Amino acid sequence: MGAGGGTSDVQWCFSQVKGAIDDDVAEADIISTVEFNHSGELLATGDKGGRVVIFQQEPESKNQPQCRGEYNVYSTFQSHEPEFDYLKSLEIEEKINKIRWLPQKNAAQFLLSTNDKTIKLWKISERDKRPEGYNLKEEDGRYRDLNTVTTLRVPVFRPMDLMVEASPRRVFANAHTYHVNSISVNSDCETYLSADDLRINLWNLEITDRSFNIVDIKPTNMEELTEVITAVEFHPNQCNTFVYSSSKGTIRLCDMRASALCDKHAKQFEEPEDPNNRSFFSEIISSISDVKFSHSGRYMMTRDYLSVKIWDLNMESRPVETYQVHEYLRSKLCSLYENDCIFDKFECCWNGNDSVVMTGSYNNFFRMFDRGYRQDVTLEASRENSKPRSVLKPRKVSTGGKRKKDEISVDSLDFNKKILHTAWHPLDNIIAVATTNNLYIFQEKLN
């Protein structure tokens, strides 16, 4: 048990799949974000329809010690609704771009969810008892005629069926001109960052009517725009440090102690481009779609279109590790540009002890890279492999001329089936992988 396990000794089994089985995917059901909470007990998904669905892990059954608890629906709520900006004549999509959990402080759970413009703090709390025996009200809530009240009684709490309530506690609006792409909660649990294409704002979780703009890369003349912000993340331990990635493939680390405005970075991480790989689409594929600190805080991982890179915070000149996710697509960039796949934003994640990283690809493939054993594996999330506890067979994409048995050729890959969002349980080897509209949960095979 534990969050370790390199790919050499871990076998992954299908556990559950959530979502409709229909091949006809309703656009509102497209999953747009997946996130475990800090204990791993809760798993939240956001979708294009603005809904948040939270799954809760059942306690491990004594009857089946080999199996970790299943995830079942805990709460579903409509987080964001479509809005209309009348001044700009633009519709604001309700799609949930990101969900981030707050560390739990009391019985209730809190999460932040954001669409393109507005961030909301939601409180998810349980109610398993209710007051009964009101003096002035009937059981159905109607007020009694006061003339009929002749005695005094105090209501008492009686058990009821568990009800999970989600209520919006804060709405952080009107602070972003451009589209919000990421949010990150600080380790101080008091502040958080929100980033759009050109600006990063610092918020206090208690204060909704103002935020502090700490990074602004908007040029005076928009014709001189050369890069946008693509992701932001606070350091997991140092509450003064955060990083943000750009469309040019750079990552800037900022220290909020240095100055109030963090336009000037403390460190800039960038790898020089290989001139042999230069093409029309070099800028697009170097754009970073996700950045994640390791749990230790020593490393950070970035995802661009073709690769995952691990950076040591102490070395800015180049990454310490680079993993090719699907290098066979490099010769297909023109086609991927035409069908828009080149604009897909893949996310990445660490396992609990930072020994393995994971990211998605096409054809419902996802990849894991074991940093210690220097091994990688390609797995597939599909209904065909969804027998309970069936072990996932590694997949292989044939890149040479001759295709071996069980290999799939590049031209056979389904580019409509993409895995953009994945999440790894913070403590155990349990992963959540989102296909277009289904959420797959896989667990480590335990004997």
Add this chain to the structure above:
Amino acid sequence: MEVNVEARRILAVSISKLYASRTQRGGLRLHRSLLLSMVMRSARDIYHSSRETEGQTSEEPMETSSKEGCDSEITEDKENMSPTKQSRKRRGKASAAPDFLPSKRARLEPGEERYAAPMGSWRFDPPPTHIAHQGADLHQRSRDRGITGTMVQALRSI
């Protein structure tokens, strides 16, 4: 030239994507528009370079090499090729502007001289019908700007 054809095709695809993105839900995405404009600029520069090479009127020798498909190398001199150096009078062999396009170059707004390419210098030659209509629509909308100016205008409208 294969590079020229590929550059033109990419430019056409990019224009149609930029056009389509203006009507999508949620409005124009700055990140996507920026990436599209970068591809368009590369394609436009390649197109210019190869046309000048064909016309043998370039001041600096081009060093282009073409690979398979559209993943052509960008010339080192691309960054030095300013569109403003290209005279409007220098036209391709069959590049007479269609008569639905304005014949005069309208006044530029300050700060846009860098980006506005003269109308005739990058006309598709001869343009397929659907691209010409798209191009015409864009030009009728922003008559005094080059294609980059059109992109900038789209970005500014955010």
